Amino acid sequence: MKRPEPAARALDNAQRFTRADRAASALATRISEIITYGARARGRASLLVPGGRTPIPLFDALCGLDVPWQQVYVGLTDERRVPPEDRQSNARLIREHLLRDRAAAAHFPLLYHDAVGDRAVEAACGAALGLLPRPFDAVVVGMGDDGHIASLFPGDAALARGLDPATEAPCVLTRAADPPYERLSLTLATLLSSRWVALLINGSAKWAALETAIERQDAQASPVYALLNQRQVAVNVFYAP
Ligand SMILES: O=C(O)[C@H](O)[C@@H](O)[C@H](O)[C@H](O)COP(=O)(O)O
Numbered sequence: 001m002k003r004p005e006p007a008a009r010a011l012d013n014a015q016r017f018t019r020a021d022r023a024a025s026a027l028a029t030r031i032s033e034i035i036t037y038g039a040r041a042r043g044r045a046s047l048l049v050p051g052g053r054t055p056i057p058l059f060d061a062l063c064g065l066d067v068p069w070q071q072v073y074v075g076l077t078d079e080r081r082v083p084p085e086d087r088q089s090n091a092r093l094i095r096e097h098l099l100r101d102r103a104a105a106a107h108f109p110l111l112y113h114d115a116v117g118d119r120a121v122e123a124a125c126g127a128a129l130g131l132l133p134r135p136f137d138a139v140v141v142g143m144g145d146d147g148h149i150a151s152l153f154p155g156d157a158a159l160a161r162g163l164d165p166a167t168e169a170p171c172v173l174t175r176a177a178d179p180p181y182e183r184l185s186l187t188l189a190t191l192l193s194s195r196w197v198a199l200l201i202n203g204s205a206k207w208a209a210l211e212t213a214i215e216r217q218d219a220q221a222s223p224v225y226a227l228l229n230q231r232q233v234a235v236n237v238f239y240a241p
Pocket residue numbers: 050051052053054055078079080090141142143144148149150151
């Protein structure tokens with residue numbers, strides 16, 4: 001079966017590194033260049049990052065780089081529906097690993113809100129995102145072994161809405177099995193409203209999941225396919241085994 005051109009190009013152009021810390025360092029350098037340029041050219045810059053374990057070396061490499069952080073707005077691609085001080089909170093992870101050293105000066109609007117009702121939560125999430133300069137300067141997306149991106153999971157009831165290019169909502173509420181928290185995820189359309197997008201993955205299992213996603217060409221089964229098979233913005237894959 002012919003591989004769809006944008007997805008195949010993303011894989012063929014993937015930047016491959018021998019170790020995760022080298023991938024993280026290279027991505028940190030590229031992000032610092034992008035957001036420094038954006039801050040200087042437009043007065044403000046925005047960077048969206050995921051939670052999870054993979055981006056921790058990226059945050060540790062990025063936080064000390066010489067960037068005009070006071071002009072940078074950092075946001076999350078997704079969040080667990082827990083308070084920011086909770087151990088499962090992505091906001092807590094970002095505060096511990098990214099918003100320190102020089103990057104402590106960055107702005108960080110929280111996605112989490114204790115609003116009641118799904119639509120109220122989505123509206124609050126949209127309000128937080130509204131504080132970030134759009135289009136975003138850089139978005140870093142994480143991926144699970146099951147091909148989920150952000151918190152858009154295969155089989156989730158909100159997945160179709162989350163992947164629909166026509167969705168007005170900036171984010172959707174989803175539910176993951178592990179850890180069993182409600183999640184707030186930016187929609188694909190929101191993630192793609194960026195000048196530059198990177199997918200950061202470590203481990204052969206994730207690379208295999210990427211190749212399987214492109215072979216199957218089914219975004220409902222593997223949401224990462226929808227991220228790769230689009231012509232709005234190129235996806236820069238950073239991979240280490
Ligand atoms: O809230 C989260 O947990 C993340 O945003 C999540 O979507 C992550 O990007 C993938 O699950 C990969 O997680 P790892 O980097 O830990 O493999």
